[in-house]
Amino acid sequence: MKKETPNGKRSVSREEWLQLAKTRGSVDPSVFDDEFSRRAVQALRYMPEEADPGTVLKTLDKVIEKNAAPETGNIFVLLKNPAVWLSIAASLLILLIPAAIIFSPANPQIDHEKLYAVYFEPIGSAIPMTGTTRGPENGQTSKNSAINAYENKNYELALGHFQQYLADHPDDQEMTFYYGLSLMASGKQVEALPRLTEVAESAIDENYRHAAIWYLALAYLKTKNEDAAFFLLEELENQSENPFYQKKAKSLLKEFKH
Amino acid sequence: MSLLNRRAFKNYREKSDEELLIVYREGGDHRVLTTLFQRYTHKVLGLCVNYLKNYQDGQDAAAEVFEHLCKNLHRYQISKFEPWLYFVTRNHCLKILQRRLIPFHEDLSEISPEQFMEKPGTEDHYNEERLEQLSDAIEELKEDQRRCIVLFYLEQRSYKEISEMTNMDLSQVKSHIQNGKRNLKNTLMNQV
Numbered sequence: 001m002k003k004e005t006p007n008g009k010r011s012v013s014r015e016e017w018l019q020l021a022k023t024r025g026s027v028d029p030s031v032f033d034d035e036f037s038r039r040a041v042q043a044l045r046y047m048p049e050e051a052d053p054g055t056v057l058k059t060l061d062k063v064i065e066k067n068a069a070p071e072t073g074n075i076f077v078l079l080k081n082p083a084v085w086l087s088i089a090a091s092l093l094i095l096l097i098p099a100a101i102i103f104s105p106a107n108p109q110i111d112h113e114k115l116y117a118v119y120f121e122p123i124g125s126a127i128p129m130t131g132t133t134r135g136p137e138n139g140q141t142s143k144n145s146a147i148n149a150y151e152n153k154n155y156e157l158a159l160g161h162f163q164q165y166l167a168d169h170p171d172d173q174e175m176t177f178y179y180g181l182s183l184m185a186s187g188k189q190v191e192a193l194p195r196l197t198e199v200a201e202s203a204i205d206e207n208y209r210h211a212a213i214w215y216l217a218l219a220y221l222k223t224k225n226e227d228a229a230f231f232l233l234e235e236l237e238n239q240s241e242n243p244f245y246q247k248k249a250k251s252l253l254k255e256f257k258h
Numbered sequence: 259m260s261l262l263n264r265r266a267f268k269n270y271r272e273k274s275d276e277e278l279l280i281v282y283r284e285g286g287d288h289r290v291l292t293t294l295f296q297r298y299t300h301k302v303l304g305l306c307v308n309y310l311k312n313y314q315d316g317q318d319a320a321a322e323v324f325e326h327l328c329k330n331l332h333r334y335q336i337s338k339f340e341p342w343l344y345f346v347t348r349n350h351c352l353k354i355l356q357r358r359l360i361p362f363h364e365d366l367s368e369i370s371p372e373q374f375m376e377k378p379g380t381e382d383h384y385n386e387e388r389l390e391q392l393s394d395a396i397e398e399l400k401e402d403q404r405r406c407i408v409l410f411y412l413e414q415r416s417y418k419e420i421s422e423m424t425n426m427d428l429s430q431v432k433s434h435i436q437n438g439k440r441n442l443k444n445t446l447m448n449q450v
Contacts (some may be wrong), residue, residue, distance in 0.1 A: 017300040041399065060299045063321045067328035068291040077386050178290025211413045252402055 012037040014057070020044060021053040064257055110256065116222045119252055122181045123211060125151055127174055128175065143175065155185040173203050177212055189219040200232075210242040221252075230256060275339035282331070292333065294339070295324055302347050309351035309393050311408040319354055350416050352389050358412055359389075388420070388446075396444040403438035410435050 006015055010033045012020070020027050029038040047053060126128050146161035162179035167173065180195035196219060199212035213232050220229035233256075236242075236249035270278060270293040302323055307316030323346065329332040335343045394402055405424060409415040415423070420431045 012301070014297075014300045017304065025324060034340075036301050036305060039308040040301045041306035043304040043316065046307050046311055046316070048313055051313055056303065058297050058318055060317070060324065061296050064295045064299070064328065065292055065325050067325050068288040068295070084390065 010037075012041055017041065018057070021047060022098055029143070051191075052226050060110060070172075084156075107165060110226060112221055112224050115252065115255055116218060120184065120215075120218050120247070122150075122155075122185050125178060127178070145180070146175065148153075150182055153185070155182040158182045159186060173205070173208060177208050178201075180212070181215060184219055184222075189222045192219050193223075206241055210239070210245045214245045217249070217252070266447065274356075276337075279336060279339060291328055295327065298340070298343055299324075301345065305344065305347045306351055308397075309348065309413050310354060311393075311396065311404075315354070318348075319351055323350050326350075348390075349386070352386050355389050355412070358414065391446055392442065395442050398445060399438050399441055402430075403434045403441065406431055406434035406443070407438040 008029070013034055017040060021137070025042075026043060029041040029043075032038045032041060127143075127147050139245060142161050142165040146158050146165055149155070149158035149161060159179070159182050162175060163180060165175055166179060169175065176195055177199045180192045180199065183189070183192035183195065193216065196212045196216040199208055200216050203209040203212060213236055217229045218228075218231035220232065228251070231247040233253050236245045237253060239246060270281070273281065273293075275297070276296060278290050278294045282294070299320075303316060303320040306319035306323070307313055310316050310319060327343075332422070334342070384414055396407055399407060404425075406420055406426075409420045409423065410417075417428055417431050417435075420426070421428050424431070426434070
């Protein structure tokens with residue numbers, strides 16, 4: 001909470017300022033060594049009761065993000081900005097990941113197969129099956145069939161149903177997640193990567209997002225891309241919203257370090 | 259935010275302000291600016307509110323500071339970022355204060371033996387030091403006097419509006435403003 005500035009003086013951190021804001025400035029600003037902190041804390045007395053300082057800071061953060069982002073609309077302006085080149089490079093990197101998986105030498109000290117076998121276990125489906133209609137197979141029946149086959153660990157059969165359902169419902173993140181897991185359980189880790197990446201990067205539900213990152217890390221482990229797996233596991237280890245996957249990530253990272 | 263972007267942010271978070279400035283100058287990646295400025299969102303907001311004595315005005319001023327810096331940071335030569343940001347923010351607030359205090363030039367001259375504005379009625383020239391002293395002296399006032407002085411001079415409210423906002427009667431409002439002015443004068447006289 002308490003932040004020390006590089007020269008050893010005490011400065012108010014964002015977290016501490018927000019904490020102090022709850023008491024509306026009942027702290028003595030002189031405990032801080034720099035003028036910036038003292039005045040920032042002194043200002044809390046002007047904060048109205050109804051004001052939510054956390055929201056105000058987030059609003060200002062968005063102002064920064066909006067104004068710091070490169071201008072859009074003019075391709076020449078965009079191409080002058082090195083950040084755009086970085087984004088292009090990042091996209092190329094994503095495209096080259098499968099190649100890297102195939103060609104990069106793996107660390108011989110890590111037993112990928114063994115670790116994957118110990119840690120990979122498809123999670124039970126959280127999608128309830130609902131009533132079906134008679135007649136030709138519709139979206140709901142293919143969804144039910146996919147989940148049913150997945151629950152019965154008949155992953156090869158589930159794949160066909162998932163594909164059929166997702167062809168008509170490409171934005172269904174939950175089903176995309178279980179499709180990714182079915183691919184992994186069927187030994188198709190490379191095919192699972194884009195599916196799980198999609199959920200890891202865009203899932204609105206944090207539980208699915210964390211779960212997708214975990215399985216994505218395992219898919220990279222199985223394909224011997226330790227760097228990608230390591231980075232994703234660190235992501236999970238450093239977050240605290242989902243202790244379940246945080247613990248799993250910590251445990252697997254330990255194995256990496258042995 | 260993509261996983262790759264998060265990785266970049268993570269790398270940037272581990273760097274000092276001055277290291278981020280170097281990265282920014284070398285490449286101009288906008289995520290460097292975001293990381294750097296968001297370290298100080300709370301301080302810039304607090305400093306603006308502290309000078310302007312009003313939360314909403316402080317928010318607006320802080321947003322203006324960041325908007326300006328996002329577009330113009332490359333124009334500045336900065337050796338130590340935090341003290342530099344402090345002075346940029348302070349100067350922006352003092353300019354706002356100056357504009358607000360123009361209509362009260364005569365009142366302020368009465369408070370202080372030295373004029374706050376070298377060229378009355380304009381915002382081109384102003385005495386930063388005196389404005390800063392005034393801002394600090396307002397902080398030292400008693401709560402009721404401070405509220406009335408801030409509402410009258412900085413928010414340019416009428417006696418009637420202040421009375422309604424503070425639940426004080428008109429004579430109390432006038433009395434707090436008069437006493438506040440006298441105390442400000444005494445404080446500023448002692449500083450000369």
